[in-house]
Amino acid sequence: xxxxxxxxxxxxxxxxxxxxxxxxxxxxxxxxxxxxxxxxxxxxxxxxxxxxxxxxxxxxxxxxxxxxxxxxxxxxxxxxxxxxxxxxxxxxxxxxxxxxxxxxxxxxxxxxxxxxxxxxxxxxxxxxxxxxxxxxxxxxxxxxxxxxxxxxxxxxxxxxxxxxxxxxxxxxxxxxxxxxxxxxxxxxxxxxxxxxxxxxxxxxxx
Amino acid sequence: xxxxxxxxxxxxxxxxxxxxxxxxxxxxxxxxxxxxxxxxxxxxxxxxxxxxxxxxxxxxxxxxxxxxxxxxxxxxxxxxxxxxxxxxxxxxxxxxxxxxxxxxxxxxxxxxxxxxxxxxxxxxxxxxxxxxxxxxxxxxxxxxxxxxxxxxxxxxxxxxxxxxxxxxxxxxxxxxxxxxxxxxxxxxxxxxxxxxxxxxxxxxxxxxxxxxxxxxxxxxxxxxxxxxxxxxxxxxxxxxxxxxxxxxxxxxxxxxxxxxxxxxxxxxxxxxxxxxxxxxxxxxx
Numbered sequence: 001x002x003x004x005x006x007x008x009x010x011x012x013x014x015x016x017x018x019x020x021x022x023x024x025x026x027x028x029x030x031x032x033x034x035x036x037x038x039x040x041x042x043x044x045x046x047x048x049x050x051x052x053x054x055x056x057x058x059x060x061x062x063x064x065x066x067x068x069x070x071x072x073x074x075x076x077x078x079x080x081x082x083x084x085x086x087x088x089x090x091x092x093x094x095x096x097x098x099x100x101x102x103x104x105x106x107x108x109x110x111x112x113x114x115x116x117x118x119x120x121x122x123x124x125x126x127x128x129x130x131x132x133x134x135x136x137x138x139x140x141x142x143x144x145x146x147x148x149x150x151x152x153x154x155x156x157x158x159x160x161x162x163x164x165x166x167x168x169x170x171x172x173x174x175x176x177x178x179x180x181x182x183x184x185x186x187x188x189x190x191x192x193x194x195x196x197x198x199x200x201x202x203x204x205x206x
Numbered sequence: 207x208x209x210x211x212x213x214x215x216x217x218x219x220x221x222x223x224x225x226x227x228x229x230x231x232x233x234x235x236x237x238x239x240x241x242x243x244x245x246x247x248x249x250x251x252x253x254x255x256x257x258x259x260x261x262x263x264x265x266x267x268x269x270x271x272x273x274x275x276x277x278x279x280x281x282x283x284x285x286x287x288x289x290x291x292x293x294x295x296x297x298x299x300x301x302x303x304x305x306x307x308x309x310x311x312x313x314x315x316x317x318x319x320x321x322x323x324x325x326x327x328x329x330x331x332x333x334x335x336x337x338x339x340x341x342x343x344x345x346x347x348x349x350x351x352x353x354x355x356x357x358x359x360x361x362x363x364x365x366x367x368x369x370x371x372x373x374x375x376x377x378x379x380x381x382x383x384x385x386x387x388x389x390x391x392x393x394x395x396x397x398x399x400x401x402x403x404x405x406x407x408x409x410x411x412x413x414x415x416x417x418x419x420x421x422x423x424x425x426x427x428x429x430x431x432x433x434x435x436x437x438x439x440x441x442x443x444x445x446x447x448x449x450x451x452x453x454x455x456x457x458x459x460x461x462x463x464x465x466x467x468x469x470x471x472x473x474x475x476x477x478x479x480x481x482x483x484x485x486x487x488x489x490x491x
Contacts, residue, residue: 090243113484114428114477117365145391146324149362152399160250163243163388171325171391190366192422 001199002126003059007052016059019066021045023108029168048073048080048103056126056198058119068119070105070127075140079103081161081174085142088174090162099138099176102127120147122197124154125187128179129198138178145171154190155183242389245272249393253400262404263294266397273393274386275374277354280397282370283317292370292405301352315342320361320371326391328382329357329375356382360394366422366480372398423482427461430454435474435488 005013024044048071057069073079079101081093105123107116127139143151145164152158157178164173188194249269256262270278279295295302305311319327319335327335332346357375364370372394376382423431426447433443440458444451458470465476477483 112432112487114432114482114487115425117482118422118425118428121365145326145395146361146363148392148395149398150364152395153364153367153402157254158250158396160243160246160392163246164391165388171388173392190422192424 001058002122002197003055003057003199004130005055005057010051013057013059015064016057016066017055018043019059019064019108020055020057020069020106021049023066023110024104024106026109027106028104044104046084056123056130058122058126065110066108067111068107068123070123071103072127072130073101073103075099075101080142081140085174088142088162088165088172093140093161093174094138094176096138098136099140100131100136102139102141105141117150118191120150121154121187121190124151124156125184125191125193125197128184128187129196131179132184133198138176140174140176142167142172143175145173148173148175151177155180155186242273242386245269246389246392246396250396253396256400256404259294259401259404262397262400263296266294266393267296269393269397270374270390273389274376274383275357275390276377276380277357277375278373278397280370280372280394280401282368283320292401294401295373297375298353301349301354304348304352310345313339313342313345315345316357316359316373317371318342320359320369323361324363326358326360326387326394328387329359350378353378355380358382358387358390360391360398362395362398365482368479370398423461423464423477424457427457427464428477428482430457431461431473431477431483432487434458434470435477435483 003009003013003016005017010017021043025042028044054072055069056072058067059065060067074097075082075093075095076097080103081089081101082095105120107119111119131137131139140161148158157180159176159178161174161176164171166172188197191197249265252265253262256265266278266280270276277295277297279293279297281293281295305314311317315332315336315338316329319332322335329346332338338346355376355378357373359371359373362370362372374390374394429447430443433446438446440451440454443454447454458473461477462468462470462473465473467473467476474483474488478485478488
């Protein structure tokens with residue numbers, strides 16, 4: 001189950017979040033860390049990793065090790081595309097209450113390749129469910145272009161916000177994603193799971 | 207009833223119309239420089255509206271010319287699962303006849319480079335992605351003689367589906383500018399998704415039975431298959447995963463049933479083919 005970590009339950013996930021910041025530092029390297037606010041070079045922490053930031057997080061239940069996560073920011077407040085990656089947008093990126101930014105999507109580098117694609121699919125399902133429950137119709141995101149076919153095949157309608165550019169050795173593009181009808185079913189089919197993947201409990205399951 | 211396609215250049219030479227039956231999709235390409243992003247937006251919208259592979263072919267041929275290419279080829283590299291092979295393009299017919307006659311498709315260096323790269327690559331860089339055989343060097347040479355110049359390929363790897371790609375090429379002797387590659391990347395992605403959508407739709411010819419989503423294995427089943435692919439016995443797998451040999455056997459048998467295969471070898475091949483398991487999982491860890 002993917003946890004929704006927010007201001008209310010954040011203390012329960014202190015270990016998972018710390019592992020997440022370490023994994024992000026390893027996954028993104030220096031090229032993506034333009035504004036690292038953490039004192040520790042081994043942890044990727046920027047100005048948007050606030051105490052009230054919302055994360056979708058999958059972890060190993062036993063070890064509490066971070067497996068995969070992403071960060072959600074409302075576009076009515078400053079976010080990555082309006083601060084760090086403005087050069088990826090041809091014009092001002094869309095901003096509205098029902099448009100959120102998904103950033104720092106990270107699968108632990110320790111996870112085998114075959115499991116990585118399953119975890120990406122799990123996060124896509126989780127973000128779709130979160131959007132359905134929160135009334136979020138669109139997400140904007142800086143996405144590696146090589147993953148775009150996978151995202152569209154999962155039922156997301158994609159609209160580019162600018163031409164892709166090379167960032168830290170990978171071609172990255174800013175895109176607006178809209179969840180199409182049937183996408184949640186397709187996402188669950190791919191996971192062989194017909195139930196919600198989100199953990200709505202305020203507490204961490206043990 | 208088949209829909210007719212008519213690509214018409216506007217009088218100012220800046221736009222095209224894709225006329226498909228009673229429906230008309232207006233396309234206004236903007237050309238190079240700042241216009242490339244608008245070309246991408248235009249293509250993405252139009253690709254989402256096309257209703258047949260023929261319409262997509264016409265749209266793609268028009269779009270690639272606008273961003274500076276002459277030729278394109280889009281398709282799955284192989285699809286033995288559904289018996290369906292998606293292949294569209296406008297490479298020179300003489301070259302395609304040579305490819306078929308000499309069975310170049312099986313060791314096409316560009317297609318093989320797609321297996322080693324998830325990122326788009328220029329054909330001039332293929333030799334850095336794989337060690338070219340004499341035959342593959344010959345293929346590149348003959349392609350150039352047939353009129354295909356430098357090119358750019360966007361590999362498409364979708365977990366649970368066979369690999370594919372979308373390639374763009376200039377005429378032999380023409381130069382390929384790096385400035386065109388970002389737009390080509392997007393057009394390749396949107397074109398492939400449009401083709402995929404059309405082929406998977408009932409009108410696209412794929413029957414309902416064939417649209418069934420590729421069976422996904424559970425994490426534990428995948429753990430077992432990875433180790434089996436590395437040559438481990440049930441006993442070895444059991445020890446490594448901390449479960450009983452009987453449980454390992456049950457996971458493998460359940461995975462075989464999901465794919466409808468009879469042997470462990472078939473199971474490993476299918477999981478590799480469907481991108482649920484990567485060669486890196488098997489040979490480098």
